[in-house]
Amino acid sequence: MSSRRLRNRLAVLAAAALVAPLALFVSPAAAEETDAADLTVTYVESARWNTGYTGEITVHNASGTDLTDWTLEFDLPEGSRIHELWNAALEGSAEDGYTVTPPRWGAVVPAGGTYEFGFNGVHTDGNSHLLDCTVNGSPCAGEPDEGPQHGDLSVAYFTQWGVQERDYHVRDLVDSGSAEKLTHINYAFGNVGSDGECFMTNEPDQGDARADYGRAVPASESVDGAADGPDQPLRGNFNQLRKLKERYPNLAVSVSLGGWNWSEHFSDAALTPESRERMVSSCIDLYLRGDLPVIDGAGGEGVAYGVFDGIDLDWEWPATSGNPHNVVRPEDRENFTALVREFREQLDELGEETGRHFELSSFMPAGPWRIDTGYELDEIMPDLDFITVQGYDYHGTWEDSTNHQSNLVADPRDPGAVISTETTVQAYLDRGVDPRKIVLGVPFYGQGWTGVEPGPEDDGLFQPATGPASGTYADGTEEYRNLKELTGFDLYRDDDLGTAWLYDGETFWTYDDETAMTQKTDWVTGNGLGGVMIWSIDGDDANGSLMNAIDAALGG
Template sequence: MSARRLRKTLAVPAAVVLAAPLALAAPPVAAETVDTGDLTVTYVESARWNTGYSGEITVHNASGADLTDWTLEFELPEGGRVHELWNATVEGTAEEGYTVTPPRWGAVVPAGGSYVFGFNGVHEGGNTHLLDCSINGANCAGTPSQGPEHDELSVAYFTQWGVKERDYHVRDLIDSGSADKLTHINYAFGNVGSDGECFMTNDPEDGDALADYGRVVPASESVDGAPDGPGQPLRGNFNQLRKLKELYPELVVSISLGGWNWSEHFSDAALTPESRERMVSSCVDLYLRGDLPVIDGAGGEGAAYGIFDGIDLDWEWPGSEGNPHNTVRPEDRENFTALVREFREQLDALGEETGRHFELSSFMPAGAWRLDSGYELDEIMPDFDFITVQGYDYHGTWETTTNHQSNLLPDPNDPGEVISTLTNVEAYLERGVDPEKIVLGVPFYGQGWTGVEPGPAGDGLFQSASGPAPGLYADGTEDWKALKELSGFEVHRDDDLGTAWLYDGETFWTYDDEIAMDQKTTWAMDNGLGGVMIWSIDGDDADGNLITAIDAALGR
């Protein structure tokens, strides 16, 4: 990982304060200055028609002093230009960029207040957001964050459906303090269709383009406090991720392809050289070049360019059973190797074209049996920047006996088939994987059973159950933020195994709290792994307590 840098800001000179007559004057008091760290700029496209649009720019002053002199500089996306501007003075061209200053009659931005001006512009069907925007020489989004103070990877999955189902928005990454503690966000998920190509749709079973880039995000949910314009080509989660990266320029955002529900067509897509080339080029065009299909007035060529920095492969699973609707072939193992190579080659070609490095990662399974049936690790690892290894779902409510879902070490009291993080990671190391390329996955949710007898230890562990425990979104699973609020339960833990569980005499939840997260992260660092991955960030509470525990352990 490269060192993360905090950009310096420059103070803005305050207006000169007139002194009282010398004989009556008290000792001079310096006027409060307006630091550029207190200045931000928001933009919203307020209207769009044919080839024209209206934009509204707001300069915000969070300092305790009035701002009388300011200079705003920005560029527009290709094909865009300012036609006329009011309540400010503009100079420049679309080719050279624009410089905006107060109008000749002045425009004070009051302490704790804002100043608004607008303009009409010309577009060619694409985005109109401000590029390379600076106010008095500083980033319009505010002082960019350097991100974590450690070099280890902290990867969080952000779920497409979390906004609607869990009321968890991109802005919550900032409000909870989580964004400061992340090096990577994997956006889950992108789908691959029966034709073997990445695609977008609003079919509820196959995609949610509305959530991705069609929904008009209101000001209250927006990263910078500015709402999406209803005619913008890029709205929704994608536009919020774009704004997030303005504040966190070191943050790497990847699109994760597949997942449990959308790995159905991977085997077909990876089957031949022609099908692999077609799949990869379609995914590169859609997400990295940003060529979104126009759906409900959103999208267009290049609309999402610059948002995604890489591809995360989440084929569950090559060569072994996953979702019952999946196609599985014995040759998936070799075809996955070829697919990874095709991704690496096309990402490198795009990198040469754009001057950027595009990352390639993969979500990898727990269990050596899946490794041997689906992966040629010695062949694929050189093409990956890193891999994330599933460190959870070792046990769950598909079984009728309570157990740990994410134990670090084998439990000697486990009466069944023993699985652990140690045995899983050892399987990768035995097959020659560099531990620094392994990122350990941890769960921000728990698995639960009900109808559980106390057992000889009185804690419900390793006991038969009548069924899954009721959950808010699905029976048998529950977010940590909900589990931490349960009453009437006793907390049990095994510090050697890095596990915790809740039991009230009837219902049993295996889960990870702050202590368990510290233990798991410390174990990963002690064993030379590259970092920690979270499934999924919307399971944390509003204060980001789980990611805070991980970050503290990574930084030791």
């Protein structure tokens, strides 16, 4: 990456004798009234061949005043340079950075309109996007949003499969207003193979490299309104996350490794010093150094550098049962400690090399028995920036009776063994975990049963069921955005428990609405915890209603 040299940031004033007739309709005084904050720039690589490519740049003027004088400055990634440019004037170099101004015949950016120009460039298989881009001294992506100012963590899981299966895109984080309320995004998930290394593939049920960085995102789904070029090496969700971070520079993005389906090989990968070193090195190379394998024309060495800021470990679960295909060993507990240490050491080495801090977090279970069997908390917590603790799935349709899935405290009506957020968090506190390092997980979905009798309270709670309720994507679960649209149901809640449920005399859904989400977040702040984690952000509605409730309760 070339370093920016000191440049003259004064706008170039076009000489009246050289202004084309189109530009004569605008007086200099009117042009000066255009605020730089109203200007943005989008870029797309429209073609690529051998060592060359074509880039197209569009200057957007959102103001009510035509603009004749503008200056665009940017760098290109290492290995890329401009060969020729048309419909604008170019100065500079790949080493010193580029400055683009209107051509000698003038170039009006009309009020509410755009001006486009392009160039041919040279590449070395890497990215060609604009770096450190400014237009009239302001960031090309618009004035950056600094994110939440309340000091707590707000962490959302963004699912790899949500784009295709749920029509939820990175851009929806912006359109819903949720992006500005988040401190972290955990991208779910990265897979670890039978060889103990992180990998990419398009093999079904093993990976989706196309969604990650192969799919050419159209302009209508893009964070900045510019489509992915069909041949550029970084496309898909990764490129959209990169664009999102340009707009929200304080937003940290981590890749979450494992999850319920992809924890199968963690025990093998963590088994020996050699296997741990190999796993960690492969994950860092793939995600943090950004060395993506070339699949269907996308990928390459270093093309995803800067997309991710850390690693989130989601091994479900060390030394205890998870997915039936998992390898489980009693020594997973000690090996997880060693794996965390290996990650921390290699992340710190990369940090010294790059001048950055790379975060390390871990998703942790509810239930003291899983904690004691799988984790040496006193050993791992110094190496983790924070942990996210499961605050949901306390009950669900693997059971044959209705219950709360995310109650804060014990329900005195519960006839069975009680699990709650209070008992879960207290288990971590009792084992010496700093409360500020605990981020409570909350659900943006519900668990549902059908064939449910009313019971003595006529509300369906704690009653036998005949099976899981029908859901949009899977029986037994439903997203909040769909649950809120159900008709014919009565809403019940318990304010002490921070719970809500829906019941229509036959079907029962336990879920969190805006009120329950506020109650949970108030509980988090009242108990001095570090913040709130969401599984998963695609369950919210188009207005980001649940995210708004969390942010307001955190003091946003």
